Amino acid sequence: MQHLPDSVDATQDLLSQGRYVADRSLATVLFLSLRLGRPLFLEGEAGTGKTEIAKVLAETLNRDLVRLQCYEGLDVASAVYEWNYARQMVEIRLSEAVGDRDREQLASDIFAEPFLIERPILKALRPHPYTAGPPVLLIDELDRTDEPFEAFLLEVLSDYQVTIPELGTIKAPEPPIVIITSNRTREIHDALKRRCYYHWVAYPSAARELEILNVKAPTAAPELSRQVVGFVQKLRQMDLFKLPGVAETIDWADALTQLDRAVLSQEAVDDTLGVLLKYQDDIAKIEGSEARRILDEVKREMAEAAATSDS
Ligand SMILES: Nc1ncnc2c1ncn2[C@@H]1O[C@H](COP(=O)(O)OP(=O)(O)O)[C@@H](O)[C@H]1O
Numbered sequence: 446m447q448h449l450p451d452s453v454d455a456t457q458d459l460l461s462q463g464r465y466v467a468d469r470s471l472a473t474v475l476f477l478s479l480r481l482g483r484p485l486f487l488e489g490e491a492g493t494g495k496t497e498i499a500k501v502l503a504e505t506l507n508r509d510l511v512r513l514q515c516y517e518g519l520d521v522a523s524a525v526y527e528w529n530y531a532r533q534m535v536e537i538r539l540s541e542a543v544g545d546r547d548r549e550q551l552a553s554d555i556f557a558e559p560f561l562i563e564r565p566i567l568k569a570l571r572p573h574p575y576t577a578g579p580p581v582l583l584i585d586e587l588d589r590t591d592e593p594f595e596a597f598l599l600e601v602l603s604d605y606q607v608t609i610p611e612l613g614t615i616k617a618p619e620p621p622i623v624i625i626t627s628n629r630t631r632e633i634h635d636a637l638k639r640r641c642y643y644h645w646v647a648y649p650s651a652a653r654e655l656e657i658l659n660v661k662a663p664t665a666a667p668e669l670s671r672q673v674v675g676f677v678q679k680l681r682q683m684d685l686f687k688l689p690g691v692a693e694t695i696d697w698a699d700a701l702t703q704l705d706r707a708v709l710s711q712e713a714v715d716d717t718l719g720v721l722l723k724y725q726d727d728i729a730k731i732e733g734s735e736a737r738r739i740l741d742e743v744k745r746e747m748a749e750a751a752a753t754s755d756s
Pocket residue numbers: 464465466467489490491492493494495496497498626657660661691692695
């Protein structure tokens with residue numbers, strides 16, 4: 446059985462067991478949220494490793510991962526529970542044919558457990574007997590939902606219970622570990638944030654991004670990985686419509702390795718830009734001479750760094 450980590454160091458170790466490279470501030474806020482049982486609210490650009498944290502936690506703590514992917518118009522029927530109308534209809538027909546029950550009996554029979562469809566939130570609140578403890582509830586991309594759903598969620602996160610009129614109140618025997626993510630396409634309401642601990646997941650530093658590549662794209666040549674990181678870090682300082690995330694850095698290193706590249710060249714960059722940038726305007730801006738300029742700068746800085754470390 447895997448216990449919750451008992452220190453910030455242990456939390457960092459746990460994440461690295463799951464091949465997640467976390468800086469100290471993330472490990473600290475995660476440790477506190479596990480320790481004190483508070484939801485963790487992770488905000489940041491797309492592809493910075495927010496969703497992955499929940500996956501890694503579930504895996505390393507031996508918990509079920511219950512994922513609620515948010516979208517516009519998400520409602521209780523998709524998030525919490527729904528009655529299985531088709532099955533209820535069949536039951537009604539059968540009962541009519543046999544004539545074995547009166548109306549009241551039938552009504553209470555079909556609004557019972559076997560006719561209930563569990564959706565993620567209900568699932569996360571019910572016992573999970575085959576794991577080391579309650580599940581990890583990942584509420585992913587909350588910024589895509591609307592305010593009424595947020596208000597509902599606030600209620601759930603205050604007492605970890607939901608009420609189903611026909612069945613009664615279902616309360617979690619032990620609260621789940623809750624991770625909420627947002628890509629910040631809109632602000633999440635203060636009331637909800639106040640229930641949580643907050644962490645901004647920033648783009649990693651060059652050193653940390655290189656560590657991530659070593660773990661997630663281990664077959665890439667070391668020189669290539671350093672150049673890829675250098676290049677991506679430069680792109681993130683530019684005025685682009687959509688900056689590449691860590692996911693794109695990993696994909697790019699993998700793609701170049703597939704093409705048997707051990708170092709970057711302008712030609713290699715031009716041929717593979719679509720792995721890194723997903724908007725034609727951004728690609729047009731970088732392709733060709735700009736790619737060459739960035740690459741020259743990266744190479745020069747790497748040479749300078751090597752020279753200072755030699756002397
Ligand atoms: N710190 C990190 N350590 C290891 N892998 C990471 C890290 N950050 C991002 N990744 C990888 O980048 C990819 C995108 O991460 P994801 O969690 O989906 O991003 P987000 O949810 O923030 O959009 C995943 O494949 C993940 O493994």
